[in-house]
Amino acid sequence: MSVFAKRLKEARLQAGLSQEALGIEAGLDPASASTRMNRYELGKRAPDFELVERIAEVLEVPAPYFYATDDTLARIILAAGKLSARERAKLAESAELAAAKRP
Numbered sequence: 693m694s695v696f697a698k699r700l701k702e703a704r705l706q707a708g709l710s711q712e713a714l715g716i717e718a719g720l721d722p723a724s725a726s727t728r729m730n731r732y733e734l735g736k737r738a739p740d741f742e743l744v745e746r747i748a749e750v751l752e753v754p755a756p757y758f759y760a761t762d763d764t765l766a767r768i769i770l771a772a773g774k775l776s777a778r779e780r781a782k783l784a785e786s787a788e789l790a791a792a793k794r795p
Contacts, residue, residue: 693734693735694735694738695758695759695760695761696732696735696738696758696759697732697733697734697735699757699758699759699760699766700729700732700733700747700758701733703751703753703757703758704729704733704751706751707750707751707752709750709751710726711725711726711729711730711733712725712726712729714729714747714750714751715728715729717750718743718746718747718749718750719743719746720743741755744758752773753769753770753773754769754770754772754773756769757769757770757773
């Protein structure tokens with residue numbers, strides 16, 4: 693299973709949506725929404741980035757979350773997505789300072 697497929701399924705289940713409901717809310721044709729979302733979750737197909745952004749909006753997660761290969765980084769992305777722009781800027785500064793202190 694691809695990272696995208698894994699994260700998509702996790703986020704959809706966390707949101708309590710069916711594949712069909714998610715697809716429809718993301719703007720897919722109701723007749724094919726369930727099938728398309730199933731293929732994305734199985735890793736048989738990959739949506740274009742525009743659709744990924746719509747899916748992320750429905751699921752209330754940042755689009756980069758779907759592509760994070762590291763689980764800890766994925767958690768950080770999810771948490772940062774819940775912060776205000778000002779809080780994210782502070783978090784970025786803190787992370788940059790911590791990274792700069794590394795040998």
